[in-house]
Amino acid sequence: MANIAAKRIKREFKEVMKSEEVAGGAIKLELVNDSWTELKGQIAGPPDTPYEGGTFLLEIKVPETYPFNPPKIRFMTKIWHPNVSSVTGAICLDILKDQWAAALTLRTVLLSIQALLSAAEPNDPQDAVVAKQYRESPQLFNLTAKHWTNVYAGGPSSIFDFNQKVQLLIDMGIDEHQARVALSTYDWELERATEQLFS
Amino acid sequence: MGFDIKRFQGDVDEELICPICSGVLEDPLQAPACEHAFCRACITEWISRQPTCPVDRQAVTSSQLRPVPRILRNLLSRLCTSCDNAPHGCNAVLKLDSLASHLVECEYNPKRLMPCEAGCGLVIPKDELAEHNCVRELRALIATQQGKLTDYQQELTEQRLIINEHKRELALLKEFMRAMRVSNPTMRALADQMEREEVVRWANSLSRARVTRWGGMISTPDDVLQMMIKRSLSESGCPPHIIDDLMENCHERRWPPGLSSLETRQNNRRLYEKYVCKRVPGKQAVLVLQCDNTHVDEHMMVEPGLVMIFAHGIE
Numbered sequence: 475m476a477n478i479a480a481k482r483i484k485r486e487f488k489e490v491m492k493s494e495e496v497a498g499g500a501i502k503l504e505l506v507n508d509s510w511t512e513l514k515g516q517i518a519g520p521p522d523t524p525y526e527g528g529t530f531l532l533e534i535k536v537p538e539t540y541p542f543n544p545p546k547i548r549f550m551t552k553i554w555h556p557n558v559s560s561v562t563g564a565i566c567l568d569i570l571k572d573q574w575a576a577a578l579t580l581r582t583v584l585l586s587i588q589a590l591l592s593a594a595e596p597n598d599p600q601d602a603v604v605a606k607q608y609r610e611s612p613q614l615f616n617l618t619a620k621h622w623t624n625v626y627a628g629g630p631s632s633i634f635d636f637n638q639k640v641q642l643l644i645d646m647g648i649d650e651h652q653a654r655v656a657l658s659t660y661d662w663e664l665e666r667a668t669e670q671l672f673s
Numbered sequence: 674m675g676f677d678i679k680r681f682q683g684d685v686d687e688e689l690i691c692p693i694c695s696g697v698l699e700d701p702l703q704a705p706a707c708e709h710a711f712c713r714a715c716i717t718e719w720i721s722r723q724p725t726c727p728v729d730r731q732a733v734t735s736s737q738l739r740p741v742p743r744i745l746r747n748l749l750s751r752l753c754t755s756c757d758n759a760p761h762g763c764n765a766v767l768k769l770d771s772l773a774s775h776l777v778e779c780e781y782n783p784k785r786l787m788p789c790e791a792g793c794g795l796v797i798p799k800d801e802l803a804e805h806n807c808v809r810e811l812r813a814l815i816a817t818q819q820g821k822l823t824d825y826q827q828e829l830t831e832q833r834l835i836i837n838e839h840k841r842e843l844a845l846l847k848e849f850m851r852a853m854r855v856s857n858p859t860m861r862a863l864a865d866q867m868e869r870e871e872v873v874r875w876a877n878s879l880s881r882a883r884v885t886r887w888g889g890m891i892s893t894p895d896d897v898l899q900m901m902i903k904r905s906l907s908e909s910g911c912p913p914h915i916i917d918d919l920m921e922n923c924h925e926r927r928w929p930p931g932l933s934s935l936e937t938r939q940n941n942r943r944l945y946e947k948y949v950c951k952r953v954p955g956k957q958a959v960l961v962l963q964c965d966n967t968h969v970d971e972h973m974m975v976e977p978g979l980v981m982i983f984a985h986g987i988e
Contacts, residue, residue: 478674478694478715485678485695541693542722576719576727577692577709 479540483510486580493581501584503534511536515547515584519627520592524619525553528627532587533563534580544574545583552651554615554622554658556596556605565590566600603659611661618658625654639664643671675699675712682753682766689749691715692728697769698749702738707731710741758782871912872977873964878910882952882959886986887945889957892925892935894982899923902958902982909954915977919960923980931972932979944973950981958982 487510490496490503502516515532519525531550537543547570549563557566569578569586599605607615621636623629639662643653648671660666675696678685691698693715700713709728711719719727720735740746750770756763756779757772763781776782783800793807795814847867854861891898903920911919921927925934931941949966950959962978 481677482695541727542719573730575725575730576715 479536479538480510482541483513483536483580487513489579490581490584495581495585500588501581503580503584511538513580514550515580517584517588517591519623519629520588523592524616525555525591525623525627526629527631528623528629530591530627532584541576541578544570544578545580546570547583547587552622552626554604554619555591556594556599556601556608557590558604559600560604560655560658561601564600566595566598607658607661614661618662622654622658636662639667643668674714676754676769680754680759685752686748688745689752693719697752697754698741698745701741701745701749703741704731704733705737705739710745756781868912868914869964872915872962875910875912876951876960876962876964879951879954879960882950883988884945884948884950884959884981884983884986885988886983887942889983889986890938891982891984892928892938894923898982902953902956902980905953905956905958906960906980918977919980922975922978923958923982927975928979929972929975931970941973944970947973952987953980956982957985957987959987 487503487505490501493501495501496503500518504514504516506512506514513534513536515534517530517532519528519530529551530553533548533550535546537546547565549558549565552560552563554560558564565587567586567590569575569583594608596605596608604615607618617633617636620629620631621633624632636657639657640650640653642664643657644650646668648656652671653667656667656671657664660670675691675694675698678690678695678697681697685697688710689698690696691701691712692709693711696712698710698712701710702713702716703710704716704726707726707729709726711727716727716738717735720733720738724732724734726733750768752769753766754769754772756765756767757776758779758781761781761783763779765775765779767775779785784798786796787799787802789795789797789802789805789807791805791807793811795805795807795810797805797810847864850860850864850867854864894902899920902923903916906916906919925932930937931944932938947966947969948961950961951965953960959981960978961974961981963974963976964978966974966978
């Protein structure tokens with residue numbers, strides 16, 4: 475790994491560790507290997523959002539050309555958000571693409587991702603299905619996001635109705651996550667979800 | 674790329690850190706409007722990918738980058754750092770601005786150039802000294818030199834060929850001009866100038882001569898003597914268009930009024946010293962060319978010059 479990248483990451487790692495966000499539990503960072511090429515990030519779901527109380531893990535891969543190119547970051551924790559793929563965890567955020575600037579750091583990037591959870595950008599979606607729901611039935615979106623946060627990110631709000639519907643499909647022999655995706659996609663209408671799953 | 678911050682004594686101010694490499698600024702440049710500073714190498718690399726300031730994304734091109742203010746340079750130069758060769762044992766602590774000069778002399782520099790003491794005369798990096806073998810190195814040196822020599826010889830041959838070709842072409846051109854000048858006044862002027870320049874070039878190639886005994890002058894040389902002088906002139910590169918005129922002017926019957934008889938010659942003896950004389954190679958004879966003697970009175974000079982043959986006394 476190019477010397478400059480490793481040097482930067484070491485310094486940024488220390489910067490994150492000393493930051494008040496780490497002290498406040500908003501973000502966390504840990505090393506995956508000794509070569510400083512891969513890290514694991516963690517952000518807390520921001521207050522007053524459906525993600526509140528959840529903890530989201532991020533995979534961070536540092537390219538050799540860092541900081542001239544941005545780090546590659548994706549959600550490892552499944553999340554229901556217009557700008558994050560519900561399938562791969564890929565994030566649609568300008569500073570991770572063409573708006574990357576060499577002075578940005580892991581700390582600022584993690585905080586930007588956290589801010590993205592508070593302020594979605596449905597007009598530039600990563601997941602079209604989620605974005606459509608976000609625009610057309612915001613209340614249902616909120617509940618779905620809360621449900622996913624509860625199931626995958628350890629969030630506090632369990633939604634009884636949703637859990638029941640998922641259980642129904644599980645009982646029919648459907649994989650739990652597959653069932654949840656289908657239900658979420660069809661606005662929790664059991665019939666349409668079932669139809670899609672068995673078609 | 675900047676200096677590793679761990680090399681510095683005490684805390685380094687955040688303002689002196691490059692936002693790209695996170696090292697201490699090395700040879701810094703700043704963006705024009707926002708004045709953010711970066712190492713030259715870092716910002717050049719960044720701008721080659723994206724023409725913006727890496728901190729605030731304002732548009733910047735590499736030609737707009739400016740040196741940082743003196744105060745920043747001074748702050749940087751005062752920082753105390755360890756030597757690059759600290760891992761090799763150098764304990765020096767230096768101001769950043771004297772680091773470069775220290776590195777040149779640092780004894781611990783594994784790449785410091787040392788003369789071989791075994792006598793081969795080569796200068797080698799210190800860390801290669803142990804492995805150094807005079808015979809092997811010198812043989813390698815000879816091999817490369819010989820390679821170069823062969824290359825140069827080949828080049829020389831090629832250049833000679835080219836020169837000969839050019840000479841042939843020039844001769845043809847001259848021939849062509851000679852034919853043209855008969856009918857065309859511009860060509861005549863051009864050709865005349867070329868001929869004059871040719872004479873000057875030839876005159877400059879001859880060495881100066883000094884006549885110690887003007888009395889030894891032969892004013893009526895015979896044909897045999899004239900032939901010898903003519904051959905010598907021709908061998909020295911005398912332009913063919915003046916050689917016959919010059920040879921005509923080796924006899925007093927063609928000399929200017931001031932030289933044409935024994936009497937006038939004796940009257941004008943003191944003017945001889947003004948002549949700029951050129952040696953006719955290998956002969957007791959001098960050329961007094963008009964182009965060398967524009968300062969001499971008209972009655973002492975003829976076109977294109979005089980040939981004076983002596984019995985002795987030419988140096």
